[in-house]
Amino acid sequence: xxxxxxxxxxxxxxxxxxxxxxxxxxxxxxxxxxxxxxxxxxxxxxxxxxxxxxxxxxxxxxxxxxxxxxxxxxxxxxxxxxxxxxxxxxxxxxxxxxxxxxxxxxxxxxxxxxxxxxxxxxxxxxxxxxxxxxxxxxxxxxxxxxxxxxxxxxxxxxxxxxxxxxxxxxxxxxxxxxxxxxxxxxxxxxxxxxxxxxxxxxxxxxxxxxxxxxxxxxxxxxxxxxxxxxxxxxxxxxxxxxxxxxxxxxxxxxxxxxxxxxxxxxxxxxxxxxxxxxxxxxxxxxxxxxxxxxxxxxxxxxxxxxxxxxxxxxxxxxxxxxxxxxxxxxxxxxxxxxxxxxxxxxxxxxxxxxxxxxxxxxxxxxxxxxxxxxxxxxxxxxxxxxxxxxxxxxxxxxxx
Amino acid sequence: xxxxxxxxxxxxxxxxxxxxxxxxxxxxxxxxxxxxxxxxxxxxxxxxxxxxxxxxxxxxxxxxxxxxxxxxxxxxxxxxxxxxxxxxxxxxxxxxxxxxxxxxxxxxxxxxxxxxxxxxxxxxxxxxxxxxxxxxxxxxxxxxxxxxxxxxxxxxxxxxxxxxxxxxxxxxxxxxxxxxxxxxxxxxxxxxxxxxxxxxxxxxxxxxxxxxxxxxxxxxxxxxxxxxxxxxxxxxxxxxxxxxxxxxxxxxxxxxxxxxxxxxxxxxxxxxxxxxxxxx
Numbered sequence: 282x283x284x285x286x287x288x289x290x291x292x293x294x295x296x297x298x299x300x301x302x303x304x305x306x307x308x309x310x311x312x313x314x315x316x317x318x319x320x321x322x323x324x325x326x327x328x329x330x331x332x333x334x335x336x337x338x339x340x341x342x343x344x345x346x347x348x349x350x351x352x353x354x355x356x357x358x359x360x361x362x363x364x365x366x367x368x369x370x371x372x373x374x375x376x377x378x379x380x381x382x383x384x385x386x387x388x389x390x391x392x393x394x395x396x397x398x399x400x401x402x403x404x405x406x407x408x409x410x411x412x413x414x415x416x417x418x419x420x421x422x423x424x425x426x427x428x429x430x431x432x433x434x435x436x437x438x439x440x441x442x443x444x445x446x447x448x449x450x451x452x453x454x455x456x457x458x459x460x461x462x463x464x465x466x467x468x469x470x471x472x473x474x475x476x477x478x479x480x481x482x483x484x485x486x487x488x489x490x491x492x493x494x495x496x497x498x499x500x501x502x503x504x505x506x507x508x509x510x511x512x513x514x515x516x517x518x519x520x521x522x523x524x525x526x527x528x529x530x531x532x533x534x535x536x537x538x539x540x541x542x543x544x545x546x547x548x549x550x551x552x553x554x555x556x557x558x559x560x561x562x563x564x565x566x567x568x569x570x571x572x573x574x575x576x577x578x579x580x581x582x583x584x585x586x587x588x589x590x591x592x593x594x595x596x597x598x599x600x601x602x603x604x605x606x607x608x609x610x611x612x613x614x615x616x617x618x619x620x621x622x623x624x625x626x627x628x629x630x631x632x633x634x635x636x637x638x639x640x641x642x643x644x645x646x647x648x649x650x651x652x653x654x655x656x657x658x659x660x661x662x663x664x665x666x667x668x669x670x671x672x673x674x675x676x677x678x679x680x681x
Numbered sequence: 682x683x684x685x686x687x688x689x690x691x692x693x694x695x696x697x698x699x700x701x702x703x704x705x706x707x708x709x710x711x712x713x714x715x716x717x718x719x720x721x722x723x724x725x726x727x728x729x730x731x732x733x734x735x736x737x738x739x740x741x742x743x744x745x746x747x748x749x750x751x752x753x754x755x756x757x758x759x760x761x762x763x764x765x766x767x768x769x770x771x772x773x774x775x776x777x778x779x780x781x782x783x784x785x786x787x788x789x790x791x792x793x794x795x796x797x798x799x800x801x802x803x804x805x806x807x808x809x810x811x812x813x814x815x816x817x818x819x820x821x822x823x824x825x826x827x828x829x830x831x832x833x834x835x836x837x838x839x840x841x842x843x844x845x846x847x848x849x850x851x852x853x854x855x856x857x858x859x860x861x862x863x864x865x866x867x868x869x870x871x872x873x874x875x876x877x878x879x880x881x882x883x884x885x886x887x888x889x890x891x892x893x894x895x896x897x898x899x900x901x902x903x904x905x906x907x908x909x910x911x912x913x914x915x916x917x918x919x920x921x922x923x924x925x926x927x928x929x930x931x932x933x934x935x936x937x938x939x940x941x942x943x944x945x946x947x948x949x950x951x952x953x954x955x956x957x958x959x960x961x
Binding site for chain 1: 683700844845847848849850851852853863864865896897898900904905906908938942943945
């Protein structure tokens with residue numbers, strides 16, 4: 282938080298003559314008798330100002346000159362304080378032409394595994410977590426999924442070794458190995474989306490934000506509302522390296538693109554048209570789609586994966602070095618007791634390890650979780666596990 | 682004791698109608714004070730008793746003493762002390778406590794009572810080791826209960842079965858008294874190997890946290906961990922234990938009906954208790 286000092290500075294004639302207005306997206310967060318904390322909801326930046334400065338700020342709710350507000354007699358004294366507020370970005374020159382910063386990210390109440398915020402350490406992170414609670418690519422309620430995954434992930438606290446200052450990772454009791462040791466994770470909050478926006482605007486924001494946030498070798502973990510978001514992540518990752526996409530989902534591709542927006546049913550067909558995407562394999566289907574698939578798209582059913590081994594999945598991938606993993610949680614059978622129709626968490630995890638053993642995983646998307654459904658809390662912890670296993674495989678390969 | 686409104690477990694008689702000695706004494710503990718993750722385990726005793734109505738009467742005899750009274754308005758230490766009193770009463774009457782939790786912190790009470798009478802071992806079915814650090818004066822919870830139990834002088838062995846998942850440290854080594862069998866290792870554990878880990882000169886207390894079982898079978902619990910044991914595996918282990926060792930008490934804890942799906946977790950818990958009662 283910045284401390285805004287509004288002590289008097291030399292007055293300036295130009296300050297007194299111009300009109301000023303409170304910066305957009307500014308919100309009062311807290312106050313007492315002496316101070317106020319204001320937050321810029323577009324950037325997340327906070328500033329603590331004296332209550333006197335805040336009162337001054339609030340008088341510029343519409344564009345006004347200093348003399349409009351303070352009168353000619355106090356104009357000189359007030360102008361220096363106004364200039365201090367302008368310098369701190371709290372007050373804007375109403376005459377100056379500048380585009381209002383659109384909110385690029387929206388704070389999330391929880392951070393994945395309680396890892397540090399991107400603003401604190403993101404520039405050097407190995408993994409950048411981004412929430413995209415967009416779910417208009419399907420008909421299910423997935424927008425609460427990213428929040429539920431982050432909340433449940435607090436069971437797996439990210440810790441940094443006090444002496445080495447390196448992330449400690451976690452001990453995988455089943456495999457008897459430590460995972461993600463030394464891998465720096467940063468959580469970059471959520472992408473906001475406004476109802477009524479066209480999908481392509483939201484997806485462009487995702488691509489721009491990931492481009493801006495990701496360090497050169499950083500791996501994105503995108504917690505998405507629904508699987509359509511994988512299209513945007515594929516566009517970002519394919520802009521860096523040609524790649525293939527392995528899309529775990531319960532249902533195969535639709536017969537053809539359904540409309541102007543990407544849906545959970547046709548995301549595979551949409552992704553194959555992204556520049557730099559060589560192939561898309563939909564894995565874990567409960568039933569084959571039955572449609573003729575265009576070149577570059579293939580399907581591997583859950584039964585085939587279970588009966589053979591995950592190597593069958595890898596055989597469908599060209600020798601492309603880079604793979605984006607898109608995990609729609611619908612691929613996991615959450616019936617109780619398990620009916621065996623979908624894939625178990627272990628089967629998905631095994632498949633991820635097999636892919637990671639032969640290809641470089643450059644991004645991970647986890648989507649399609651509705652925490653309000655029965656088994657939602659179990660699916661959420663399962664999603665956390667899959668995400669961490671996928672990141673383990675991705676960062677192992679990268680380090681190697 | 683409370684519990685008049687609930688059916689008794691397996692249709693056993695209530696404490697007021699029973700004579701002295703023999704078999705199990707069911708004690709419900711509707712408390713979840715020791716669970717920092719989620720409320721709901723306090724509803725476990727009623728739900729498990731309801732689910733048990735669908736099961737036949739086990740071969741072992743028993744009575745149902747109802748629930749520890751006043752849990753809702755009691756502090757955690759009071760709950761433990763009332764459960765310890767109820768356990769003492771059951772043991773002095775010649776019964777073995779068969780406890781329905783509640784959260785896992787409650788297990789400290791019956792174990793502390795039983796280990797004063799004779800050296801015992803404790804079998805701890807659980808996805809977690811419950812071995813978080815604890816210091817005198819710190820609040821008691823389900824995260825460090827086994828660490829406290831392990832320090833009791835009469836507890837000579839601890840066998841933890843079911844540890845799994847991603848944890849901060851490697852928890853497979855909990856000290857000289859303890860052996861940890863991970864969920865993965867338990868899949869390959871034979872009956873002979875299981876009994877070899879349980880010296881036969883000790884009495885044994887069996888504590889079952891329902892989260893030992895895979896959450897896709899038993900979702901009604903507050904801290905589920907994927908890739909757990911099959912219910913049938915746990916039942917087989919229990920049958921081997923009650924057949925091969927002197928079991929002086931047992932519990933099933935952490936059943937959370939609020940998070941359950943069609944009461945399936947309560948049904949599994951009831952079946953586990955039935956396996957213990959039927960084997961003795």
